[in-house]
Amino acid sequence: xxxxxxxxxxVGLSFALYIGIAIWSRVANTSEFYVAGxxxxxxxxxxxxxADWMSAASFISMAGLIAFLGYDGSVYLMGWTGxxxxxxxxxxxxxxxxxxxxxxxxxxxxxxxxxARLVAVLCLIFISFTYVAGQMRGVGIVFSRFLEVEVELGVxxxxxxxxxxxxxxxxxxxxxxxxxxYCVMIFAYTVPAIFISLLMTGNPVPxxxxxxxxxxxxxxxxxxxxxxxxxxxxxTAYTNGSKSTIDVFAITAALMVGTAGLPHxxxxxxxxxxxSDARISAGWALVFIAIxxxxxPAVGAFARLNFINEVNETTYAETPQxxxxxxxxxxxxxxxxxxxxxxxxxxxxxxxxxxxxxGDQRGESGERLLVNPTTDSSNEVYIDRDIMVxxxxxxxxxxxxVIALVAAGGLAAALSTAAGLLLVISxxxxxxxxxxxxxxxISDMQELRAARIAAxxxxxxxxxxxxNPPAFVAQVVAFAFGLAAASLFPAILMGIFSKRMNREGAIxxxxxxxxxxxxxxxxxxFVSPEMNTADHWWFGISPEGIGMIGMxxxxxxxxxxxxxxxxxxEAVQHLVEDIRVPSGAAAAQxx
Amino acid sequence: MxxxxxxxxxxxxxxxxxxxxxxxxxxxxxLLVIWFVVSFGxxxxxxxxxxxxxxxxxxxxxxxxxxxSIFTFVVLIFxxxxxxxxxxxxxxxxx
Numbered sequence: 001x002x003x004x005x006x007x008x009x010x011v012g013l014s015f016a017l018y019i020g021i022a023i024w025s026r027v028a029n030t031s032e033f034y035v036a037g038x039x040x041x042x043x044x045x046x047x048x049x050x051a052d053w054m055s056a057a058s059f060i061s062m063a064g065l066i067a068f069l070g071y072d073g074s075v076y077l078m079g080w081t082g083x084x085x086x087x088x089x090x091x092x093x094x095x096x097x098x099x100x101x102x103x104x105x106x107x108x109x110x111x112x113x114x115x116a117r118l119v120a121v122l123c124l125i126f127i128s129f130t131y132v133a134g135q136m137r138g139v140g141i142v143f144s145r146f147l148e149v150e151v152e153l154g155v156x157x158x159x160x161x162x163x164x165x166x167x168x169x170x171x172x173x174x175x176x177x178x179x180x181x182y183c184v185m186i187f188a189y190t191v192p193a194i195f196i197s198l199l200m201t202g203n204p205v206p207x208x209x210x211x212x213x214x215x216x217x218x219x220x221x222x223x224x225x226x227x228x229x230x231x232x233x234x235x236t237a238y239t240n241g242s243k244s245t246i247d248v249f250a251i252t253a254a255l256m257v258g259t260a261g262l263p264h265x266x267x268x269x270x271x272x273x274x275x276s277d278a279r280i281s282a283g284w285a286l287v288f289i290a291i292x293x294x295x296x297p298a299v300g301a302f303a304r305l306n307f308i309n310e311v312n313e314t315t316y317a318e319t320p321q322x323x324x325x326x327x328x329x330x331x332x333x334x335x336x337x338x339x340x341x342x343x344x345x346x347x348x349x350x351x352x353x354x355x356x357x358x359g360d361q362r363g364e365s366g367e368r369l370l371v372n373p374t375t376d377s378s379n380e381v382y383i384d385r386d387i388m389v390x391x392x393x394x395x396x397x398x399x400x401x402v403i404a405l406v407a408a409g410g411l412a413a414a415l416s417t418a419a420g421l422l423l424v425i426s427x428x429x430x431x432x433x434x435x436x437x438x439x440x441x442i443s444d445m446q447e448l449r450a451a452r453i454a455a456x457x458x459x460x461x462x463x464x465x466x467x468n469p470p471a472f473v474a475q476v477v478a479f480a481f482g483l484a485a486a487s488l489f490p491a492i493l494m495g496i497f498s499k500r501m502n503r504e505g506a507i508x509x510x511x512x513x514x515x516x517x518x519x520x521x522x523x524x525x526f527v528s529p530e531m532n533t534a535d536h537w538w539f540g541i542s543p544e545g546i547g548m549i550g551m552x553x554x555x556x557x558x559x560x561x562x563x564x565x566x567x568x569x570e571a572v573q574h575l576v577e578d579i580r581v582p583s584g585a586a587a588a589q590x591x
Numbered sequence: 592m593x594x595x596x597x598x599x600x601x602x603x604x605x606x607x608x609x610x611x612x613x614x615x616x617x618x619x620x621x622l623l624v625i626w627f628v629v630s631f632g633x634x635x636x637x638x639x640x641x642x643x644x645x646x647x648x649x650x651x652x653x654x655x656x657x658x659x660s661i662f663t664f665v666v667l668i669f670x671x672x673x674x675x676x677x678x679x680x681x682x683x684x685x686x
Contacts, residue, residue: 066657071638074656078630081661085626088668089619093675097686207658211648221648239642239653249635256630274686276676283668290661297657580612582679582686 003400007146010404011411014184015161018177018415022165025173030448033170034101034427040175040271046284048178049268051185051416053080053259053285054292055131056138059185059413062293064388067300070230071241075248079255081286081293086260086489088282092269094496096278097579101270102424103263103488104432110495111503112572114437119510121428123487124263127480128421129461131264135418136466139411145329145390146407152467158415159463166419166426167455171271174419181412186291188409192392192402193295196302199396206298214305226305233312235347238301244534250545257551258481261489264420267427275582303388306395311381312345316365319343322394327368330355331384334367335374341365348377355382422462426454479521482543486513486550494558499576501558504565509558517550611682618674622667630660 066073108117143154165173197209227237326332333355351372361369393402430451494501634656641652679685
């Protein structure tokens with residue numbers, strides 16, 4: 001069978017599995033819909049959390065990002081894993097002990113205030129929609145590249161699948177589908193990585209292969225060879241960064257704290273039976289995440305080295321087939337600036353903007369001609385970072401079934417994250433807005449219906465955003481983490497660790513953190529993008545890292561306001577004492 | 592009489608809870624220091640200096656930034672989960 005039919009087969013089989021799980025896990029009450037009836041085994045929940053967390057960006061883009069950033073890419077590796085330590089030690093067990101359904105619910109009850117609940121709901125909806133638009137786009141892109149389906153149709157198919165298991169099965173359906181999706185995804189990621197590691201170093205473990213000697217008799221390790229090659233070409237060494245230390249520090253901190261404050265991750269820990277299960281489950285989640293996150297830097301380094309070896313100073317005719325395949329799709333482009341017929345890979349952009357091809361015109365060597373204005377740099381080749389993972393099987397000359405597997409894996413990554421996000425959005429609407437604020441009298445059945453309707457609406461909006469992505473989607477990702485770090489995380493943390501923290505302090509803190517972070521990002525990303533350089537940043541911290549300062553401001557404001565306002569009521573102080581000990585944990589209950 | 596016993600039991604329960612919380616905070620403190628040192632310390636602030644040492648063919652600072660910190664994070668969570676299970680039992684506040 002050819003790669004195309006195999007891809008249809010693999011994707012079809014994985015979708016059939018997801019739909020099967022959806023039908024098996026239909027739910028009948030809100031507890032099952034919101035938190036899977038708190039009956040999920042900690043290891044299962046760990047796997048589901050890993051799938052929930054690792055999005056299309058982790059699966060498709062991260063290795064490519066690291067390949068081109070080198071050491072600077074560590075901010076993503078540490079930032080997106082270190083948050084789980086905060087989650088496991090500071091938030092998850094206590095929130096599970098509290099035993100309710102949502103994050104805004106905890107904030108609203110702990111700070112005895114509907115205003116606090118509403119601020120939390122707003123943060124949650126904004127963070128989640130920012131995220132989900134990217135996932136739907138990812139679904140569309142995988143469909144269009146591997147199955148030759150239009151992006152729009154791809155998004156609609158993705159919506160239909162998510163609709164099946166999220167609307168029918170709620171959290172229960174999502175959980176068990178995510179477990180299956182994790183397996184598909186991790187298999188699809190590690191198999192090509194193992195083959196490439198074997199090919200490059202003779203070591204089958206990519207994590208060790210990254211430190212091993214290259215199997216070309218040079219006696220140099222992968223990283224030494226890569227450092228040497230990059231310096232020769234005029235790049236910074238791979239193992240040295242070009243970002244300032246303070247910016248690396250701030251971005252890592254903002255991503256870590258932001259990760260711990262993301263609602264769709266936190267709610268996963270509401271689904272295990274006990275508070276002690278929440279602790280161990282976070283450990284399992286990080287194990288499953290770490291498998292992919294420690295493979296990614298190896299894949300990135302191998303891919304970069306491979307690219308230099310096979311493409312640089314090679315004539316166009318002799319470049320590998322994958323080079324021409326991706327050129328056809330516009331993700332690689334080459335302009336022979338010095339007319340020598342060979343590809344020169346150097347720092348800097350080869351031409352302005354994304355490749356715009358001159359119809360089907362071909363140059364002297366057979367390359368596709370471009371209409372983009374040229375640049376001064378001696379670099380001749382454009383590479384889209386996202387192709388690193390997708391092109392891996394071709395680069396390593398792996399059989400068609402591996403390519404098919406990668407397609408199914410990319411879809412699993414995007415769909416699992418999208419479903420988790422859509423669930424927290426619908427829950428925030430049906431539970432926090434309707435049941436707890438606007439229509440307190442509705443019955444469980446009515447609330448369940450409202451949750452399903454909200455999920456349908458959220459899927460439709462997400463699909464629309466996937467088909468018509470607003471130009472700012474890529475730029476607002478910093479928002480999601482920055483806002484979670486500056487608003488939700490401090491409010492939850494103080495709610496557990498400070499008995500004295502009151503309504504006034506928490507709300508003032510959230511608002512200050514939120515407004516400061518949002519204003520900084522909006523200013524540098526939208527109002528004056530030309531000012532977005534290290535010279536103009538406060539303390540040299542980029543918009544990606546400003547959530548750390550927002551968080552500090554949140555804490556500072558909260559404690560200051562708290563000093564001058566009355567202590568929280570007796571009942572709330574008892575509540576705090578109660579969530580600090582695991583004993584007497586009840587199942588999540590309705591009110 | 593009965594009320595006194597009840598009050599005494601409550602007082603005792605409350606002091607047990609306080610001791611449990613204190614032990615928890617101490618454990619948290621130790622683990623979070625390690626968390627900070629391996630990532631922000633070894634992986635970022637001391638990265639350049641550590642790069643003069645080598646481990647499994649990696650420069651040490653680079654290794655902490657891209658692999659070592661992640662492995663440590665995993666260990667930290669499991670240590671916390673198991674130590675807390677022991678504390679839960681010791682203070683009789685387990686679930």
